[in-house]
Amino acid sequence: MISINLLSPELKLARIEAKRNASMVSICIVLIIVVIAITIIGQSLKSTVTGYLSGATGDVQKNTDQLNESNDIQDLAYIINDRAKTTDQINEKRVIWSQVLQELSNSAPSNLEFKFINANNKKIPNFVLQGSTTTEREIIKFKEKIENSQFFRNVNFKSSNLQKAEEGKPERLDFTLEFDLEKTSVNSVVSGFSTISPGGQKNIK
Numbered sequence: 001m002i003s004i005n006l007l008s009p010e011l012k013l014a015r016i017e018a019k020r021n022a023s024m025v026s027i028c029i030v031l032i033i034v035v036i037a038i039t040i041i042g043q044s045l046k047s048t049v050t051g052y053l054s055g056a057t058g059d060v061q062k063n064t065d066q067l068n069e070s071n072d073i074q075d076l077a078y079i080i081n082d083r084a085k086t087t088d089q090i091n092e093k094r095v096i097w098s099q100v101l102q103e104l105s106n107s108a109p110s111n112l113e114f115k116f117i118n119a120n121n122k123k124i125p126n127f128v129l130q131g132s133t134t135t136e137r138e139i140i141k142f143k144e145k146i147e148n149s150q151f152f153r154n155v156n157f158k159s160s161n162l163q164k165a166e167e168g169k170p171e172r173l174d175f176t177l178e179f180d181l182e183k184t185s186v187n188s189v190v191s192g193f194s195t196i197s198p199g200g201q202k203n204i205k
Contacts, residue, residue, distance in 0.1 A: 113131055
């Protein structure tokens, strides 16, 4: 079979040009569709990535806040521990003098009289006590009670002096004792005091 194209050259050129234009239009349409598809996919990916980054940033910030809060709590715990240690150290060096005086009073025989007490837990001896009684036996008894007390140690008899009695009154024996405070058994509020009896005179320092 033989085909003979009877179209004129002008028509042939026009037809070829039309086909070429149709091909260009098809290619342009395909390119536009591809660009639109890529744009849509890019926007979708951008939204996904933005959401992920936003969530990740929020998690990082939350973890950072929790870490900072944990550090603050840890610092506060260190401060509390340091203050507790300081308080314990202070309490170890303090003495409740009311307990000490009560112990001295309970240790004294009924006919023993305190004339002077000087106490200072920063000096050795911590106590210098002057008193008077009727017999040396009472002094020994008082010394033994102090030695057996949980509040005192290193009790030493320093001196005694027999005083002339007033008419109608028995002779009295003045004495001096020196001893230290057992600091592991008491807690303190003051560093020292002195008191003189009789006369009601008392000094706290």
